[in-house]
Amino acid sequence: MTSLFFVMLVLYVLTVAILKSKEEGYINDALKYQKIQTIERALQELNGTYFRYDENNKRFRLGVDVNFKPNRADMSELDARTRNGLLEAGKVLFRKIKNVAKENPDVSYMVVVEGNAQRANDNWQSSFGRQNGYELSYRRALALVDFWKQNGINFDQFKNCEVLIVGSGHFGKSRDPRNENANRRFTIQITSKVGKSL
Template sequence: MLTLFIVVIIALNNARLGAIEQTKELQDIINKANELTDATRELDTKHADYFQYYPEYKKHKLAISVNFPISSASMNNIPDSTKNDLIKAGRILRDFISKTTQDNPHIQYLLIIEGQASRDKSNFNYELSYQRALSLKRFWEENDVNFNGTNCEVLICGSGDGKLSGTGLMREKEERLNQRFLIHILPKPGKIGDKYTKK
């Protein structure tokens, strides 16, 4: 009985030490994620012409007035000056992520390109907003703005006209201004070491 008691005490102590170590490592990961989230806010201080950060939504708005024509997702329907601004914005974004991940090679980013649509009578605003986001991704690639090799995963999504989400977040009062893009830059700091994960 005494031997069993000693074994249990040792096991509990080891578990307590492991939990303390795991908590410290988790806190380090959280701190690093917070640092990287703060770093993304540099985009709107250094590049306010291209990006605006909204802390209440934790999102960046691409500060370029794209204003697709209604029911259009074609980059051909956008003025050349706007296209040039979109290329510059893409390069700024790519260079920012590349530099940040070089400084922190164990960190990855999730870049979400979100298309939006204005509220009109169309039943295809979600499909249209997705096509707009996809058009921007393809347009960037055609102009040598790639995120390959930057520790960055790129996702394409469309939030339509916001009716189905029920939140109306990040919507402009003037509907034509909602024919645009939102950019989400999320740091993925990694996971707790394998010694803490279940096999």
């Protein structure tokens, strides 16, 4: 009987220890989630003149109406008003990331700059057309990031921020299915990841 009591006592102590460690994990996860929610609310303030939040796809569309020439990705071919708008949008984004990163140094940020390409005729469905669309949209995103860097907007200076340059070609979730001309734009996605320890 004494051995049975001892076994039950050991099992009870083990169960309490396991539940205590799981409780600490749940509390830590809840704190991380709250922090990410706070950061996401702060990033929502980007919504305005230069950025529009796409609720369906959980990302920002650059509010500046960019209209590259077909099959082109040269920023110098855009009119001065568009380039100025893109520059101001970059400054707004840079300031927001700088403030949020300063307030949350234990959080890593990823800024995804996505270029898009307009579908024209049926060429976009061919193998060559798909490849060309991906390359063109990538070159557009790269041109925007390079344009920002040339004007002193360099996200690389933040140790906890990484910029990804991507092209979604003739596809991607941020497309405007009603107006193909509008698909020569950029989409910005910002994600945050809280480190293992708060």
